[in-house]
Amino acid sequence: MSRWPSNNPIKLTVHPVTHLACARCAPVWARSLSCALDVMKHALGVITLAAAVTAFGSVSAGGAELSPSEIAEILQIKAWRIPEPAKGREWSLEVVTELPTTSGRQLERGGALVSLRPTGDDRYEFVLKQLRAQSTGTMSPCREPEGSSPICEAYSLEFESRPRCLDDCSRAVLAHMVPMLGTESQRWLLLVAVPTLTIPVDDKTAVTPLP
Numbered sequence: 001m002s003r004w005p006s007n008n009p010i011k012l013t014v015h016p017v018t019h020l021a022c023a024r025c026a027p028v029w030a031r032s033l034s035c036a037l038d039v040m041k042h043a044l045g046v047i048t049l050a051a052a053v054t055a056f057g058s059v060s061a062g063g064a065e066l067s068p069s070e071i072a073e074i075l076q077i078k079a080w081r082i083p084e085p086a087k088g089r090e091w092s093l094e095v096v097t098e099l100p101t102t103s104g105r106q107l108e109r110g111g112a113l114v115s116l117r118p119t120g121d122d123r124y125e126f127v128l129k130q131l132r133a134q135s136t137g138t139m140s141p142c143r144e145p146e147g148s149s150p151i152c153e154a155y156s157l158e159f160e161s162r163p164r165c166l167d168d169c170s171r172a173v174l175a176h177m178v179p180m181l182g183t184e185s186q187r188w189l190l191l192v193a194v195p196t197l198t199i200p201v202d203d204k205t206a207v208t209p210l211p
Contacts, residue, residue, distance in 0.1 A: 077117045078159050080174070082191065083110030084130060089170075089193040091130055095144035099173070099188045100166055107163035107172040107191070114174070114191060116159075122152045141177060141189050151187065154180035163191055 072079065085091050091112065112130040119125050122142050128135045142152040156178050163172035170193040177187040 075117060077115055079113060079115035080107075080163055081109040082112045082114055082163065082172075083108050084112050085193045086170075088196055090196045091128055092192050092194045093126060093128075093139060093174075094190045094192045095139075095141050095177075095187050096190060097145065097148060097185070097187055099186075102173065103165045103167065103169070105165040105169065107165055107169055116174075141175070141187060144187070148187075149185060151177065151179040151185050156180070166190070 066074070071077075082091065091114065093114075113127070114129075115127045116124045117126075119138065121140075123138050123140045125136065125138050140152070141157065142155055143150045157175055158178070159175045160173055163174055165172050172191045173188055174191055175189040177189070179185045
């Protein structure tokens with residue numbers, strides 16, 4: 001039986017067409033939960049969070065299979081299916097200190113996706129999948145909006161099971177931040193439909209194809 005080196009227990013391959021990753025532990029590490037978690041984290045560094053959870057139909061850890069929902073729970077991933085934005089719009093994330101009255105409706109499910117994952121130091125990695133494209137980045141909700149006093153020392157972040165609509169559902173609440181010392185500095189993390197950024201093209205515009 002061939003064995004992989006003990007200092008390199010993870011084998012990762014990427015499908016040439018779908019670009020989804022498939023990872024597994026070396027035989028001598030196959031029953032190690034830590035290796036299974038390293039597999040997931042290693043894959044998340046290669047492909048998107050959403051694709052990673054989809055790619056792993058099951059992961060074996062200690063003889064037990066982990067479902068996609070269990071993987072998301074272990075990695076503390078919060079994800080919501082949301083509708084595609086209206087024409088000329090795209091979804092963005094925004095933190096506000098004042099919240100208008102909600103409409104009481106929940107944002108419908110659709111073909112777009114937003115997800116959040118804590119990365120430490122009160123920061124979150126986000127993924128926005130919409131309009132056949134995908135964007136990723138990091139944000140620190142407890143330090144926003146710009147110009148406000150941070151509440152990172154002691155606060156709770158309560159996520160909505162489904163985004164709650166504001167106004168005509170062009171904005172929706174994803175999470176509520178409450179400082180442990182008083183409620184005067186409450187924050188809300190919103191999903192907001194903003195105008196799509198467009199760059200006018202004329203005879204002076206140089207277009208360079210991507211490699």
